[in-house]
Amino acid sequence: WSRIAVFASGQGSNFAALAAAQRGGRLGSGRIELLVSDKPEAPVAQRAEEAGVPSLLLRPKDFASRELYEAEIVAELQRREIGLIVLAGYMRLITPTLLVPYAGRIINIHPSLLPAFAGKDAIGQALDYGVKLTGVTVHFVDGGMDTGPVIAQRGVQVEEQDTVESLAERIHQVEYELYPQVVAEMAAGRVGLTGRKTVIRK
Numbered sequence: 659w660s661r662i663a664v665f666a667s668g669q670g671s672n673f674a675a676l677a678a679a680q681r682g683g684r685l686g687s688g689r690i691e692l693l694v695s696d697k698p699e700a701p702v703a704q705r706a707e708e709a710g711v712p713s714l715l716l717r718p719k720d721f722a723s724r725e726l727y728e729a730e731i732v733a734e735l736q737r738r739e740i741g742l743i744v745l746a747g748y749m750r751l752i753t754p755t756l757l758v759p760y761a762g763r764i765i766n767i768h769p770s771l772l773p774a775f776a777g778k779d780a781i782g783q784a785l786d787y788g789v790k791l792t793g794v795t796v797h798f799v800d801g802g803m804d805t806g807p808v809i810a811q812r813g814v815q816v817e818e819q820d821t822v823e824s825l826a827e828r829i830h831q832v833e834y835e836l837y838p839q840v841v842a843e844m845a846a847g848r849v850g851l852t853g854r855k856t857v858i859r860k
């Protein structure tokens with residue numbers, strides 16, 4: 659459980675927050691051993707290089723199917739004895755090729771209070787809907803889009819003058835704090851699951 663692969667497709671600010679948490683001793687026994695990205699040109703690849711984390715950068719369209727793309731990832735994860743997969747802005751659905759060997763060992767962070775505003779542009783969706791409270795959810799990953807059992811949530815107030823940028827900024831700050839905490843609990847094997855209910859064992 660301590661050997662972690664982070665999956666990301668974009669800016670990688672959560673990747674950077676997790677790497678900083680590890681350096682600061684806030685990731686418990688967690689060690690980020692690999693970055694996996696489906697967007698080789700995304701800024702997160704540079705972040706991994708700066709953090710001294712090796713990366714596996716694969717374009718799904720270079721593979722004949724999603725299953726073959728994921729099979730290549732699974733082989734690399736097994737070679738590196740990865741025990742925990744942490745999705746941080748990885749904008750693809752996960753198929754059984756990855757879900758089966760890593761059942762209960764894949765988590766995701768999403769910028770809303772799920773089940774509200776799943777999918778893309780959760781922050782824009784929350785603003786458009788006009789909710790007064792949104793937030794951050796960390797959850798187990800299943801085959802759906804942002805649908806697995808919830809591990810932790812934090813609320814963020816929406817202010818009258820908020821734009822997508824200003825709200826995203828406050829949500830991100832909460833993500834950078836919450837995700838390392840949950841990853842540390844996962845790495846310690848303290849997150850249990852009964853049906854859809856998760857418990858953090860002390």
Ligand code: GAR
Binds near residue numbers: 666667668670804
């Ligand atoms: C984060 O806000 C994360 O919650 C979101 O993507 C962003 C990635 O930012 N994830 C999703 O919307 C998943 N459905 P980052 O690349 O700077 O970490």
